[in-house]
Amino acid sequence: MRNSTCLLQPSLATTVALPVIYSFLFPAGSFGNILAAWIFSRQAPTKRTQHIYLVNLVTANLLICCTMPFLAAYFARGYQWPYESVLCRMVNHLGTLIMHISMYVTIIILCSTALSQYATLKKNSDTQYSQAFNETFNRCVLQKFRQPKFAKYFCIIIWIMVLCITVIAITYNVQSMATEEFRRCYNLRVEADEFSTKMAASLATACFFLSFMMVLWSYCSLTRHLSKIQKNTCIGEKHLIYRTVKRNILVIQMILIICFLPYHIFRPIFYVLLTNSDCPMLNYLVEIKNFLTCVAVAKSSLDPVIILLPDKTFKKSLYGLFTKSTAEHHKREAGIFSERTLKM
Incomplete structure (x- = not known):
């Protein structure tokens, strides 16, 4: 990287605001998700497809919450840590690994949850509604998301795939950085990553936008169907479930828009602008990336309220x-x- 000699100088927004935010998110998210996990283990039926997705979602949230104290310490004192220190290695490798794995597992499970609810309505809907869609796609693909057995295996495969991609990218990055000497833990090579991590980030960004479009498609399809029902007949008690599912899918869509969309829009821009040799500009880019990452991570603390309570x-x-x-x-x-x- 041509601008690897640029020394990052974190501002008060990084060294004060980010540690404070993570310090508040950690107890709130840990309490809410531990309570949710306890309720699921004792009360909620685990054989339902919806709850299989929610259990995996809570697991991913708890893993993200476990990284928050390390992230708070890194942003507060990372610019003072030696790069070879144990704390620096734990945060940059183990903490980053867990955070990114859990983040993208969360995104995929949110999409699967929306598709599961949408598929359930499609199966129980009237014939006119069913004829408006490709039955082959509905029977072979969409309906799989509402099957408990498929949900279990799908979640396991997602965990393994995301884990493998992230581990390979970070391992390659660690080996390439071992040939260079860094004085501080908070440096541009750590924040900007290397080629392998950029490739993994590109795959992750594509995965996010695919999930985003699938949720948007399910919401728009359901909205069109509801508008047709309202034109032809009055929505009775039978069709009230459509509104409930529409609300749930809308909540998932808003989570993707508010928490994850800004981060995934900015990340390609971030990598393009890294070729700039202006060091102050690189500092601003890194801090914007870190704050957008914080917004994405904050979603794990809000899930018990916006996802589980409905x-x-x-x-x-x-x-x-x-x-x-x-x-x-x-x-x-x-x-x-x-x-x-x-x-x-």
């Missing part, structure tokens, strides 16, 4: 746990009161 089974399980604990508390207090009364 799920009826999850809400019932959560409500049941609290009402059960409250009932046991009142029962215990009544028992203590009875014992005291008998003694008197």
